[in-house]
Amino acid sequence: MAMSVDLPPTRPASAARRPGFLSRLFAEYGQEIVVLAAIVVLFIVVTMVNPRFISANNLTTIFAGNAYIAVAAIGMSMVIVTGNIDVSVGALIGVLATISGTLAVAGYPVWVAWFFPVLVGMAIMGVQGVLVAYARIPSIVVTLGAMSILRGGLISVTGGTWISGLPSEFLLAQQRWFGVPSPIVMMVVLTVLAFLWMRYSAFGRSLYAVGGNPEAALATGIPIERRIVAVFVIHGAFAGLATILFATQLQVIQSTVPPNLELTVITASVIGGVSILGGSGTVIGSTLATILFAAIGSALIFVNVSAYWLRAVIGLLILATVLADMMRRRGKA
Amino acid sequence: MTAPFVTMTGMSKSFVGVKVLKDVDFDVRPGEVHALLGENGAGKSTLIKMLSGLYTPDAGTITVNGEAMKFSSTRDATAAGIATVYQELLLFPELTVAENVFLGHYPRTAGGWIDWAEVRARTRDLLDQLDTFDLDVDTKVLALSVAQRQRVEIAKALSKNAKILIMDEPTASLVEADVQRLMQVVRQLRERGVGIVYVSHRMPEIFALADRVTVLRDGAHVGTRAIGEVDERELVSMMVGRPIDSLFPKTEAAIGETVLEVRNLNHGRHVRDISFSLRRGEILGIAGLVGSGRTELALTLFGMTPATSGEIVMEGRPVRITSPRQARDLGIAYVPEDRGLQGLVKPMAIRKNVSMATIERVSSGIFIKPAAEARRAVDAVKRLSIRCRDIGQPVGELSGGNQQKVVIAKWLETSPKVLILDEPTRGVDVGAKAEIHTIMGELVKQGVAVIMISSELPEVLGMSDRVLVMSGGAITGEIDRADATPERVGAAMTAHRVQANGTGEAA
Secondary structure (H helix, E strand, C coil), X not given: CHHHHHCCCCCCCCCXXXXXXXXXXXXXXXXXXXXXXXXXXXXXXXXXHCHHHHCHHHHHHHHHHHHHHHHHHHHHHHXXXXXXXXXXXXXXXXXXXXXXXXXHHCCCCHHHHHHHHHHHHHHHHHHHHHHHHCCCCCHHHHHHXXXXXXXXXXXXXXXXXXXXXXXXXXXXHHCEECCEXXXXXXHHHHHHHHHHHHHHEHHHHHHHHHHHCHHHHHHCCCCHHHHHHHHHHHHHHHHHHHHHHXXXXXXXXXXXXXXXXHHHHHHHHHHCCCCCCCCCCCHHHHHHHHHHHHHHHHHHHHCCCCCCHXXXXXXXXXXXXXXXXXXXXXXXX | CCCCCEEEEEEEEEECCEEEEEEEXXXXXXXXXXXXXXXXXXXXXXXXXXXXXXXXXXXXXXXXXXXXXXXXXXXXXXXXXXEEECCCCCCCCCCEHHHHHCCCCCCECCCCCECHHHHHHHHHHHHHHCCCCCCCCCCEHHHCCHHHHHHHHHHHHHHCCCCEEEEECCCCCCCHHHHHHHHHHHHHHHHCCCEEEEECCCHHHHHHXXXXXXXXXXXXXXXXXXXXXXXXXXXXXXXXXXXXXXXCCCCCCCCCCEEEEEEEEEECCCEEEEEEEEECCCEEEEECCCCCCHHHHHHHHCCCCCCCEEEEEECCEEECCCCXXXXXXXXXXXXXXXXXXXXXXXXXXXXXXXXXXXXXXXXXXXXXXXXXXXXXXXHHHHHCCCCCCCCCCEHHHCCHHHHHHHHHHHHHCCCCCEEEEECCCCCCCHHHHHHHHHHHHHHHHCCCEEEEECCCHHHHHHHCCEEEEEECCEEEEEEEHHHCCHHHHHHHHCCHHHHHHHHCCCC
């Protein structure tokens, strides 16, 4: 090559190659592997103490009962990857569940009761995305405002009553598909699809660029405002899908916001390896982290420890994960 | 001849296995200005950070007044009489001048309270010693100019009874009048017996101020000379390690038809009525002081700050450029001044950074083809000799020069017709610098038109076919390679007063 003539000869030849499979796996999915290992260890240990832990009944509770959190965490992970955050998702799911139940009781076809809230979720999140991207208000401020509006509005309108008399065909989360509880199927399918899309689509890649360095993304021709609005709309769609699973699991819907739901969802993303600073993480991680919490919560009961310890354990996990992330970043700086 | 106040012997330091300083000796005598010279990455800042206590050496000794010292913090160095005026001034904008000067060592009253009267009086006294009578000690620092803040920093150093003052690129962001004033302050300090370590790239200042000069290259000590024994040519060749004519490997490329034409372009105060044309195979250098509007012009051409009036004609077609995306699609590429800020996503792999501007070329439908993407990245790494572990390595782990080559690689993927390079070799070591110049030569041979913005006059003169000089947001000179001398370019760089009278009223 003509160019090599003038290059100083003292320099070693370049390692122009693709990295090996294993090193790539650990470099890219380190946190996911750690969480998966934690789940496996937890199951083995708790089952040795109390074999009923691994019964089909308990597993269904763990996986199906928390699938809606995992689905909401998919959208949340995308938002956090772009360097933003959303604290309104818990309130939003409460509002959407109430809309869904009201429509079902009013006699609308069940698919309307299921999917109309998805559209509402996309619209509400879209508005928030516009405020973040174009009005340049920090996402924590926009979504805090939205949280108050949605939460206050919901209680004012419904007075916190329960919606009952839901038609049985509305209760999607109680169905089984191919012999598997439907929430588990949805959680797995949505996680895999979202993962592949984040990993292999040009759009997904651009989200990592926007979160990793918005200035550079802009200077490379990525329209960062449009990407941020889009990611909020998609997050709204996942919140809507999570609502379907949440609202259809019981015979009644309580018209209030599930306490701390937004924090649980954010925590799942963070412990799953999504950097709170943006730019890295996968939805496989957030789904695994959701399963890990659910399993820890259940395990505490099976080994006779007060379930209140769950919060404390999760708190420790958050700090440990963020600390590890900061140390990784410092190493690379 | 007086004995040195500070002597550093055999200083060595490694970072993550890379030796950045190898067995360097350095000393400073009371009442002298000792200039420290070297290219970016030569080890100057590492050396002065050891002297100021920020870094601990791996090997080597520091003696102050004949006594061996171990600095484990800047506090230790300050106590030994060594103070630093940093390039990025470390003052608290919300505090007053007096509060800043004595921050951390406020004089106390008998009762243990801060003696504010004393703080203000002593600050006044220190500023007067620096001939800075016009600065009120009760002004908040945020209201001061860069030059004024610098004098506050110097007063702060003197308040700690500094015997040695380290000045890291003190004139880098000053305008000419302030440079003269600063040099006066430096001479006064020298007369009072303060020893000054003066780090600067600017040869005229070094010859005007320094008593001795030490040159570092690639972390090693090249030589220490009395200023009377050397000339500029010799210093430069000591810095780069070879005769200076081979510094800029200018290759002859055939200059073709006009590809970009700009007429009466305006944006804000910094891009005023700019007109020029650019041809295939040409390197157009843009010279000018910091703040002359060079970068602003590039940002306007690239659509980051779209032009408010004027015309851009690309290959004969008038175009309006309002976003970087549009500029990119027209065949304009911009390698930014600050690669960390605007060029790279540092935690991301080389592979992903290289494909960032051209993701659709390695995709089919909505999905990226990883093999195609990897192939292009491997190819770029080979062609530009990017030194890395593999293409999966995060770019943040690479050296400055290799990071810069990744940014260039990213833009070469777009097959640009016009490549704008803003300070392409800033913060890049000597070897990589030559490689980047070679790459530029290769590109113009292939018919790319290059606009190179540089603060380094030798680089502008060495690489450009034509030089545009900017000052005060306007073009103050257009000089062909054959006529481009440091004097002519330098004169045009400071010609803004004339220009400002002419166009300033209208703007």
